[in-house]
Amino acid sequence: xxxxxxxxxxxxxxxxxxxxxxxxxxxxxxxxxxxxxxxxxxxxxxxxxxxxxxxxxxxxxxxxxxxxxxxxxxxxxxxxxxxxxxxxxxxxxxx
Amino acid sequence: xxxxxxxxxxxxxxxxxxxxxxxxxxxxxxxxxxxxxxxxxxxxxxxxxxxxxxxxxxxxxxxxxxxxxxxxxxxxxxxxxxxxxxxxxxxxxxxxxxxxxxxxxxxxxxxxxxxxxxxxxxxxxxxxxxxxxxxxxxxxxxx
Numbered sequence: 001x002x003x004x005x006x007x008x009x010x011x012x013x014x015x016x017x018x019x020x021x022x023x024x025x026x027x028x029x030x031x032x033x034x035x036x037x038x039x040x041x042x043x044x045x046x047x048x049x050x051x052x053x054x055x056x057x058x059x060x061x062x063x064x065x066x067x068x069x070x071x072x073x074x075x076x077x078x079x080x081x082x083x084x085x086x087x088x089x090x091x092x093x094x095x
Numbered sequence: 096x097x098x099x100x101x102x103x104x105x106x107x108x109x110x111x112x113x114x115x116x117x118x119x120x121x122x123x124x125x126x127x128x129x130x131x132x133x134x135x136x137x138x139x140x141x142x143x144x145x146x147x148x149x150x151x152x153x154x155x156x157x158x159x160x161x162x163x164x165x166x167x168x169x170x171x172x173x174x175x176x177x178x179x180x181x182x183x184x185x186x187x188x189x190x191x192x193x194x195x196x197x198x199x200x201x202x203x204x205x206x207x208x209x210x211x212x213x214x215x216x217x218x219x220x221x222x223x224x225x226x227x228x229x230x231x232x233x234x235x236x237x238x
Contacts, residue, residue: 030208031200031222036193036229039237079145080156084163085190086197091146 020093022075024068027088028059040085041067044078069094099228100185100235107185107235109178119228120175122221123168123191126198130164140201141194167191182236189232196225 026037034056041052045068058065067089068078075091082089101108111119129137142160144152151157170187174180180188199221205211214222 029197029200030205030211031196031226032193033226033229035233036189039233076145076156080160080163083141083145083160084167086141086193088140089145092148 019071021069022072022091023066023094024075024078024082025064025090025092026055026059026067026082027064027090028062029088032087034060036085037087040082040087044081098231098235100232102235102238103179105179106182107180107232109180113176116175119195120172122195123171123175126195127165127168127172129198129202130168130194131161136201136204137198140197163190164194168194185232185236189229189236192225192228192232196222196229199225 026041037056037059038049038052041047041055042049045052047055055065055067059067068075072091079089079091097110099109099111101110126137126141129135130141132138141164142157144150145156146152152160167187167190170184171191174184174188199205199218203210203214203218205214205222211219211222
């Protein structure tokens with residue numbers, strides 16, 4: 001590399017993007033039971049009951065909630081695990 | 096009728112009518128078949144990309160998710176007529192109930208509480224049957 005700006009990502013940019021945190025977003029759906037969502041959040045993320053209930057009510061009342069943030073690979077794994085319970089989850093770069 | 100799912104020292108005992116067992120297995124087979132129809136609503140709901148910015152997941156992730164969906168539904172199909180579930184199988188039943196519930200919601204385009212309230216009797220019964228199954232199995236497993 002000669003250091004010329006090619007308009008594409010440099011190695012540093014790419015590393016920063018890989019290191020940047022990602023959010024796991026859980027979306028409300030009208031058929032999943034609140035008790036199921038609380039249980040899944042406790043089981044997958046080891047949240048205490050109060051945290052799991054708070055996040056679940058945020059999903060229910062606001063339509064969505066960020067339920068976890070961290071490295072992309074782990075966020076993807078959590079998202080896949082939520083999908084295993086048919087919960088609507090996505091990942092996105094943290095704001 | 097006694098409890099449909101009951102904790103015993105050997106595992107989770109099932110006490111369900113044969114007609115309900117057969118219906119559940121049929122629903123699970125239908126959900127599994129719909130999940131792999133790539134242009135259908137059930138596929139989009141159960142196996143849509145985890146990153147909305149992408150058209151689809153990477154192939155490994157896609158396969159992993161398809162394997163998980165088919166695995167949980169497959170356990171329910173394989174054990175629908177048994178009398179006793181291990182805890183792991185009971186957890187798969189919870190996942191399968193949820194997958195069948197989400198598949199039903201996708202087929203019926205249920206997107207809001209109003210959509211749920213407007214369901215006809217048969218569809219409403221289907222939704223509440225899956226929800227009751229989830230709730231009762233959670234009680235049996237965790238209670």
